Amino acid sequence: MAYFEVRDLHVYYGAIHALKGISLRVEEGEIVTLIGANGAGKTTTLRAISGLVRPRSGQILFEGEDLLRYKPHEIVTQKRVIHVPEGRRVFARMTVEENLYMGAFTRTDRDKVEEDLERVYQLFPRLKERRRQLAGTLSGGEQQMLAIGRGLMAAPRLLLMDEPSMGLAPILVESIFETIQEINKQGTTILLVEQNAHMALQIAHRGYVLRTGEIVLHDTAENLRANEMVQKTYLGMA
Amino acid sequence: MNTPLRAAFRAGLAGSLIALHLALVGMVEAFNKREIIQDTVTLGQLLLLGVSIGTALYALQLIPQERRATRDGWLTALVSVSVVSLTLMLLSLAIQTINLRFMFQNASKELVRILTFHTPGVVGLVKLWLFILVGGILGVGYLFVPRPWNRVLSIAAGATLIMGVMRSIVTPLLPDLLVDALYTASGLKRIGAVVLFVLWSAILYTYPRWKARAQTLQTLEVRLGPRTIPLPVFLGIVVLFALPAILREEGSYLFEVLDMVGIYIIMGFGLNIVVGYAGLLDLGYVAFFAIGAYTMAVLSTPELPVVREFLTQTIGRSTLNFWEIIPIVIVISLISGVLLGVPVLKTHGDYLAIITLGFGEIIRLLVISDLLKPILGGAQGITGVARPTFFGKFVINESWEYFYLIVITIGIALYISVRLRDSRAGRAMKAIREDEEVAKAMGIDHVAAKLSAFATGAVMAGLAGALFSSRLYSIAPHSFNVLISINVLCLLIVGGMGSLPGVVVGALALVGLPEVLREFAEFRLLVYGAALIIMMLYKPEGLWPERARVSPIAKEVFGDRLQQLKIE
Numbered sequence: 001m002a003y004f005e006v007r008d009l010h011v012y013y014g015a016i017h018a019l020k021g022i023s024l025r026v027e028e029g030e031i032v033t034l035i036g037a038n039g040a041g042k043t044t045t046l047r048a049i050s051g052l053v054r055p056r057s058g059q060i061l062f063e064g065e066d067l068l069r070y071k072p073h074e075i076v077t078q079k080r081v082i083h084v085p086e087g088r089r090v091f092a093r094m095t096v097e098e099n100l101y102m103g104a105f106t107r108t109d110r111d112k113v114e115e116d117l118e119r120v121y122q123l124f125p126r127l128k129e130r131r132r133q134l135a136g137t138l139s140g141g142e143q144q145m146l147a148i149g150r151g152l153m154a155a156p157r158l159l160l161m162d163e164p165s166m167g168l169a170p171i172l173v174e175s176i177f178e179t180i181q182e183i184n185k186q187g188t189t190i191l192l193v194e195q196n197a198h199m200a201l202q203i204a205h206r207g208y209v210l211r212t213g214e215i216v217l218h219d220t221a222e223n224l225r226a227n228e229m230v231q232k233t234y235l236g237m238a
Numbered sequence: 239m240n241t242p243l244r245a246a247f248r249a250g251l252a253g254s255l256i257a258l259h260l261a262l263v264g265m266v267e268a269f270n271k272r273e274i275i276q277d278t279v280t281l282g283q284l285l286l287l288g289v290s291i292g293t294a295l296y297a298l299q300l301i302p303q304e305r306r307a308t309r310d311g312w313l314t315a316l317v318s319v320s321v322v323s324l325t326l327m328l329l330s331l332a333i334q335t336i337n338l339r340f341m342f343q344n345a346s347k348e349l350v351r352i353l354t355f356h357t358p359g360v361v362g363l364v365k366l367w368l369f370i371l372v373g374g375i376l377g378v379g380y381l382f383v384p385r386p387w388n389r390v391l392s393i394a395a396g397a398t399l400i401m402g403v404m405r406s407i408v409t410p411l412l413p414d415l416l417v418d419a420l421y422t423a424s425g426l427k428r429i430g431a432v433v434l435f436v437l438w439s440a441i442l443y444t445y446p447r448w449k450a451r452a453q454t455l456q457t458l459e460v461r462l463g464p465r466t467i468p469l470p471v472f473l474g475i476v477v478l479f480a481l482p483a484i485l486r487e488e489g490s491y492l493f494e495v496l497d498m499v500g501i502y503i504i505m506g507f508g509l510n511i512v513v514g515y516a517g518l519l520d521l522g523y524v525a526f527f528a529i530g531a532y533t534m535a536v537l538s539t540p541e542l543p544v545v546r547e548f549l550t551q552t553i554g555r556s557t558l559n560f561w562e563i564i565p566i567v568i569v570i571s572l573i574s575g576v577l578l579g580v581p582v583l584k585t586h587g588d589y590l591a592i593i594t595l596g597f598g599e600i601i602r603l604l605v606i607s608d609l610l611k612p613i614l615g616g617a618q619g620i621t622g623v624a625r626p627t628f629f630g631k632f633v634i635n636e637s638w639e640y641f642y643l644i645v646i647t648i649g650i651a652l653y654i655s656v657r658l659r660d661s662r663a664g665r666a667m668k669a670i671r672e673d674e675e676v677a678k679a680m681g682i683d684h685v686a687a688k689l690s691a692f693a694t695g696a697v698m699a700g701l702a703g704a705l706f707s708s709r710l711y712s713i714a715p716h717s718f719n720v721l722i723s724i725n726v727l728c729l730l731i732v733g734g735m736g737s738l739p740g741v742v743v744g745a746l747a748l749v750g751l752p753e754v755l756r757e758f759a760e761f762r763l764l765v766y767g768a769a770l771i772i773m774m775l776y777k778p779e780g781l782w783p784e785r786a787r788v789s790p791i792a793k794e795v796f797g798d799r800l801q802q803l804k805i806e
């Protein structure tokens with residue numbers, strides 16, 4: 001039994017068939033990346049997993065149990081599958097620290113929460129400096145750090161990350177990916193959606209390529225990097 | 239930045255438009271009936287003076303800061319207000335030569351007489367100009383009077399005028415002897431104005447010195463059973479409870495106003511939970527106020543035979559009393575809050591606003607309808623609403639007596655608001671306000687959070703409605719229109735969305751002030767509109783925002799004092 005598995009998932013937005021039966025699998029301790037062009041359906045996949053859109057058919061299995069039976073908040077509270085949405089969506093009129101505590105909203109293990117807060121501050125020292133600042137006034141990069149940190153505060157057993165590198169300066173992209181790798185090394189399983197295939201395939205163990213709602217390729221990250229089609233389409237090599 | 243002349247003309251033009259507007263909608267004339275200082279200045283003149291000072295200050299803002307306290311400053315301020323007076327002079331001439339009344343009803347000869355101080359010919363126009371010039375001199379003069387005198391004198395003048403304008407509120411608080419010495423039937427005597435001005439100046443000038451002592455006062459605490467509360471809070475509560483009983487005779491008007499303000503504060507706390515905490519824009523909030531008011535009225539009035547019959551058959555009595563109805567009001571408004579909440583769970587922003595607006599209208603139409611007339615009284619409304627009694631003997635009748643009930647209800651609403659704000663449920667609401675989808679992804683149950691916001695808000699409005707109908711003794715459907723929702727929303731915006739002290743400040747400003755300034759009543763919406771625009775432009779976070787943040791302007795004006803403001 002796989003740790004986490006999606007089977008033949010179909011999602012419609014009205015008449016638009018956004019996901020046409022995708023299947024994928026993540027094992028415990030892995031970073032798996034889902035790459036694809038704009039509009040391929042990457043965000044939709046994550047939204048379906050965290051219960052924010054209802055698939056028409058298919059299965060989403062976490063440790064063998066179907067997540068479709070749960071409401072969005074139950075997926076967090078009972079399964080600890082945590083979604084870090086795309087586009088740095090922080091709670092703008094709360095401080096940095098309030099945002100982080102919102103991540104731990106559903107947890108009851110107070111002591112562990114404080115430990116995790118320290119851990120987040122270690123991963124992102126910038127956030128510690130700005131803990132009393134309103135999140136809406138952070139820079140774009142800092143907001144992305146905060147969104148990731150807030151996800152970590154939920155003690156994820158599976159972390160879904162949607163384009164954490166979007167709109168960041170190259171130097172910051174590199175450090176964000178290093179941090180993601182570090183988070184994974186500390187024991188968090190990650191499903192990473194990215195357009196920056198180059199970086200994503202550097203840190204991931206395996207990857208899936210999504211094109212207009214269908215998985216067209218999946219392999220180890222190493223093999224994908226070497227794959228001609230991937231090189232041409234997603235890595236921008238001639 | 240602008241050159242002095244350009245700045246003067248820009249500001250002058252803006253000031254002219256405002257002055258013209260105030261004159262032509264009839265505000266100047268209406269306000270002129272009230273003398274604030276005997277034989278000296280009327281409310282209408284103060285209005286124009288205010289425009290003039292505002293114009294000068296705005297003009298000064300438009301030129302570089304280092305040039306303000308120089309000749310350029312004088313030039314800018316005086317030219318800008320001269321533009322305003324020129325406009326008013328032209329208006330006077332125009333009214334005298336051609337009849338504008340087919341277009342502007344208020345462009346009357348009386349307006350001209352007011353503007354020119356009842357002096358015909360050129361002399362009158364010069365008087366007008368000089369009068370408006372005074373505003374400019376006051377505006378720019380502020381920069382030339384050394385600190386702290388400029389602040390002390392301007393605040394003292396403001397306070398004196400306010401005490402004149404609010405005659406009806408202030409006089410019951412003072413002993414008769416003092417009232418006779420200081421006040422006329424409409425405002426202040428000249429001597430009264432001078433005395434108050436000097437008094438205020440002295441108080442403000444010495445304020446920093448006894449402030450230190452006042453601060454030690456703040457650290458004192460009063461032990462109440464197992465808890466302690468700060469002395470000032472304790473004294474505030476004592477005054478709040480002692481005052482009505484002391485002033486019950488002279489203060490009946492005061493408490494009529496305060497009761498209304500209080501009822502709006504209760505509603506403000508409720509809507510603050512819905513809009514301020516949870517970010518759900520509810521424009522149909524009046525519905526819950528109506529539901530509370532009608533529940534109280536229908537179950538307690540001796541009218542409405544159908545209801546009497548029904549109650550006699552079910553409980554053996556034809557009416558219920560105030561205290562029996564209160565829990566019913568709570569339950570019914572809670573249920574209706576949830577009932578409104580369920581269908582709008584998935585709507586946001588504009589759509590939510592429109593649907594809730596519709597809900598408010600539905601309730602109003604139901605109440606007016608002939609079909610439900612046997613139960614709800616129809617268009618005439620209901621009279622004979624129960625008054626609260628204690629031990630079957632002591633009946634609450636007077637507005638000062640209701641004031642106690644209202645203050646206690648405010649206390650409960652405040653307590654609930656504070657507890658909610660600091661609780662998990664409150665944080666869940668805030669997260670939904672900020673970003674509903676992310677909140678869901680953080681594990682927040684948005685259904686529970688939204689419904690509890692709607693329900694809590696509805697209960698507070700329901701209680702406010704019950705108090706309202708009991709206090710008025712009778713209710714009519716037309717008092718439950720959309721304007722009530724708008725009023726409550728406005729007071730939240732003016733006070734500061736999400737802020738609890740802001741609710742009180744907003745209610746005093748938007749409900750209390752217009753009650754006191756009867757002249758405003760006719761222009762209420764106009765003033766609301768202006769107040770909201772000004773707030774949005776200059777203080778979008780409200781008069782008393784949720785988080786005390788020090789604005790650069792405030793820092794300049796108040797200097798170091800603000801350091802003591804707690805910044806969260």
Ligand SMILES: Nc1ncnc2c1ncn2[C@@H]1O[C@H](COP(=O)(O)OP(=O)(O)OP(=O)(O)O)[C@@H](O)[C@H]1O
Nearest residue numbers: 013016018036037038039040041042043044045195
């Ligand atoms: N709420 C919605 N209503 C209708 N169509 C939608 C909605 N959300 C997404 N879609 C459509 O579904 C398809 C997949 O969208 P999705 O957001 O999953 O793409 P994506 O791979 O995340 O793209 P990007 O890299 O640009 O973020 C797109 O064609 C999009 O237009």
Ligand SMILES: [Mg+2]
Nearest residue numbers: 042043044086
């Ligand atoms: Mg996307």
